[in-house]
Amino acid sequence: MQNINELFLDHDSPAGRLVRGLAAFGAATAGQLSKSTGLGRSTVSTALTELRDAGIVIDVDAKASGFGRPSQLLSLSPGSGRCAGVLLGLGEIRIVICDMTHAVLSDVWIPIRRDYTPEEAADQVRDSLTSQCQSLGITIADLLGVGVAISAPLSYDGKVLNGDVLPTWAGVDLAEIFSTRLDCPLHAENESHCGALAEMTWGSTVGESDFILYKFDLGVGGAIVRDGAVVRGVSGSAAEFGHIVLDPDGAYCRCGNRGCLQTYAGGYHLIRRAEEFSGQPVTIDQFVERAREGRIGYRRFIEDAAEKAGWGMGITSSILNPPLFVIAGKLATIGKAFLEPLERSFNRHTLQHPDLPGVSAPRFVVAKFLGNDDTVMGAVALVLRQHGRIVSPAT
Amino acid sequence: MQNINELFLDHDSPAGRLVRGLAAFGAATAGQLSKSTGLGRSTVSTALTELRDAGIVIDVDAKASGFGRPSQLLSLSPGSGRCAGVLLGLGEIRIVICDMTHAVLSDVWIPIRRDYTPEEAADQVRDSLTSQCQSLGITIADLLGVGVAISAPLSYDGKVLNGDVLPTWAGVDLAEIFSTRLDCPLHAENESHCGALAEMTWGSTVGESDFILYKFDLGVGGAIVRDGAVVRGVSGSAAEFGHIVLDPDGAYCRCGNRGCLQTYAGGYHLIRRAEEFSGQPVTIDQFVERAREGRIGYRRFIEDAAEKAGWGMGITSSILNPPLFVIAGKLATIGKAFLEPLERSFNRHTLQHPDLPGVSAPRFVVAKFLGNDDTVMGAVALVLRQHGRIVSPAT
Structure with a gap:
């Protein structure tokens, strides 16, 4: 044996x-x-x-x-085995180790400055993972694999595609950076795609093989899942829902275009509006809390964001006619105040609306992972499902 | 044997x-x-x-x-065998018989009033096919199959989904209508999907297994081809590019929503604008001719249409990140005056624009089938490839 x-x-x-x-x-x-x-x-x-x-x-x-x-x-x-998930996020790195029953054995969160370099991140991951493994009585080489979720699109050969969220990472070869530091198989995937994998493995879409996940958090992203696999597109940048252009004369977006969905429904842009309104710094959690309470101003912010979110999802539906939408991210925790206007708007901006007979309207569910757990757990799922690009095969 | x-x-x-x-x-x-x-x-x-x-x-x-x-x-x-393709179009029915080398043996075009009933159409198809077969020395029962292309989305079980283009056909079961009249296997598919199949079998995408076809004709439609198969969505209404909502306050569309892409870049709407401008009736062919000549007014009509077309395609690219776009339909025959502003607009409305490193921009090709041949030849291809829904299996 x-x-x-x-x-x-x-x-x-x-x-x-x-x-x-x-x-x-x-x-x-x-x-x-x-x-x-x-x-x-x-x-x-x-x-x-x-x-x-x-x-x-x-x-x-x-x-x-x-x-x-x-x-x-x-x-x-x-x-019988352990695997690790790493999230390389915006201003944070998180590392989780799970056993084969999916139980979390170790969970470490490391704040890091926004423009951290790939080398710094890889060193941090190696150091933290080494001590996390040590406390479990194993070494990194004993891990079945490490899954890496990164806040950027990835090419098929494991290169970071553009510096929208992690500007210092554009063009970086993840295999090159991590394989010299981690002595075990590596898998990597875009964080939104990891989110879909987490929902499929532990969340709201266990057993569903076709769905579209929209994540409304600081940015807007998501994943298209077809026949049980994440659709990546020719260069790994499919499902960039945050960059659906809704108004060619709208606000300038980090991607270089204007009026992208995330300039209306992304947390960063909403916070900026809330800060202008209140004259005070506002965090994403405060924003969500106030929107949930229905506070004046915030109720309108979230209604307007939901209007654009439903519009973008409506377009996505006219293009892909999916059976199911999963709504994830911190804005989804606002609940009705976000989801109801979103669904109303969806019906006004799609061919698959309830008034057209025969064209089935999709179901909507809220994701199970609504915080940041989706991405790091999705990174673990990458290893468990061996779905992601293997950037460094076992030697 | x-x-x-x-x-x-x-x-x-x-x-x-x-x-x-x-x-x-x-x-x-x-x-x-x-x-x-x-x-x-x-x-x-x-x-x-x-x-x-x-x-x-x-x-x-x-x-x-x-x-x-x-x-x-x-x-x-x-x-060794013959098969037939039938186009159920807007105001026309066309029936083609091909042999197994793809040579066209018979090609009949029947004008019919706009609101023809399914029964009338099926009778016409039976009568014409009978005499077409007769002249080739065969009967309908000798055909390997009949492929039907219809100007409407179809459900997986062969029901016509909505009355956008063929209002008298909504909810019609194609198997029920045709199987009593045609004694051979039947296949049916939406006409845009047939267009993609024609391009794959005889046209500009032979050997390509992943592409997106955009057809700019009287309406705007298309097809998504992935791994060599047309993506249909859960209820057969995927790739409804004409109903991408670009402006929620735009012109009212037949689908019940507003500001759909085809209200800007569909031939019907363009003709209406040209008629208002010239005070005279204008056909789609006249429109195309005048736009190609760069006549005053028409040049602007087509530039504005191309602007919206590129925007819709840009959104589609951000969602699906395809390697290749095929541009079909009568507007594509206008050439540069349509295609150049379209590509410029595309780059301003997509994440996959040439300025973003690593995110590969798609290639653009013009379809080989630019008239109405695509749909009827695609209907023949339906039989040859057995791709479509079999609405009446051989008995």
Whole structure:
């Protein structure tokens, strides 16, 4: 019997496929594993016996499914492997280590100045990860992998595409920066795409294979998920919803154009408006709190933002006709005051509105991850699902 | 050896897969067939021998490929099968019959009043197809299939989705209407999607598996092609580019919303503006001719239309980051006067503009089919590729 590290990276053997299947699900029945891997029931059964004997797979719970004996729920042994998720954010780095049951073992948040260099970040990640691993009695080399979520679009070969949010990172090759510092497989993906992966693994869209995620936070971003995979586009910059141009004469945007959706519905721009209004500094959390309370001014800020948000989503629907929209980000925590005008606006700016018979209007759900957990947990999911670009394969 | 009708519908046998492969390509080498079907070279070779012996496959030409012996180009025997394409358009029905080398054997155009009923159309199609087949010495039952292109979105089960262009057709079940009249397999698809299929089969995107087609004609429509297949969305109304809302306070659109792209860049709306300007009736062809000549007024009409067209395409690019845009429809025949301002506008309304490093800007090509041939030939391609919804399987 191989050890879990080998099985996790083995893309062909039945045991390897089951290990990755369980890693992605957290817990599953033999029947679910047979369905998701495409392996026959008897092959699954034989491989599971081996994996149980090796201490890699354990029985965790029983799941009742109608009549008959409840199906045994299986999981990877918590100790059989660990993986890490890293968020390279705007002014912050966050590093999480999870075990194979998806339990968070270590969670460190490091504030860092806004224009940090890639080398500084990689050093910080190495140092923090080393001590986090140490406290768990392992080394970085023992990790099944490190997933990196970054606040910028990425090319297929792991290069940071533009300096919209992280100006000092444009053109940086993530493999080059991190592989010399981290001695384990690396995966990287844009943070919005990681958010979608987190929702698919732990959140509101478990079992959904087609949806569009819109994240309204400091910026506006998102992800398009089709057939269970994130759509990246030819150069990795698909789903840049924040840069849907709503008014060619609108406010100037960081991308070089004008009137982009995020200049109306992005937290940064809303905060700036709130500060002008109140004459005081306003944080995104204060903004959200005041909007939720329906305070004068703020109610209008959020209504106007929702109007533009619904318009952008309406356009997206006319183009892609998705069955489901997931709304994420801090603005989603405002609740009704944001979501109701958003949905009203959506119906006025899409072909898929309820008045047109036969053209099904999409469902709307609020994401489960509404803070910053989505991105760092999505980075963990990158490793568990091996979805992301492998910027440094295991040596 | 089976006959070609059976092979064409047989989705599993190597011979069946080769027949459909050749039907889609028109002509191909054994190597190309091996690649496109995924069958081994020796399997392909054995099946081709059988198909040659049965008179279904013929050698048509030799293709030089660098050094060595030129590869033999193969085709289905012209007489081995025929298929028909039907366009149900606005005020017209067009019916084409092709042989298996993609040669057009019969092409009939029937003007019909704008608000024709589905029953009238189906009767017309049956009558015309019957006499077209008769003149070729065959019957409708001998056809490998009939592809139907319709100027409306279609649901997955072959229902016409809304009455935007064909108001009398909303909710109509195409299978119900046509299967009682046509005794052969039926396929149906939205006309813009058929246009994309025609470009993939005979036009400017042969061999391209990812592109977005924008058609600027009387209306504005298009198709999203991903991995070689048309993206339909959950209810068949994806790629409704004409209904991208550019101004919530703009002109009222047939879809019930305001300021849709086609109210700026659709031929109907442009003609209306030209008629107001000239005080005379103007046809779409006159409009195109005058715009191409750069006549006063028309030059501005087309510049303004191109400005909005580029804006809509820019938004589409920010959402999907495609490698290639194909521009089709009568407005594309205007040439530079339309295409140059369109591309300038595109760059000002997308994230994928040439000034942002790393975010690759898409290529632009003009479609090969610029008249109405795209839709009816796409309907033929529907049968050849068996891409569309089968609304009435062979009995």
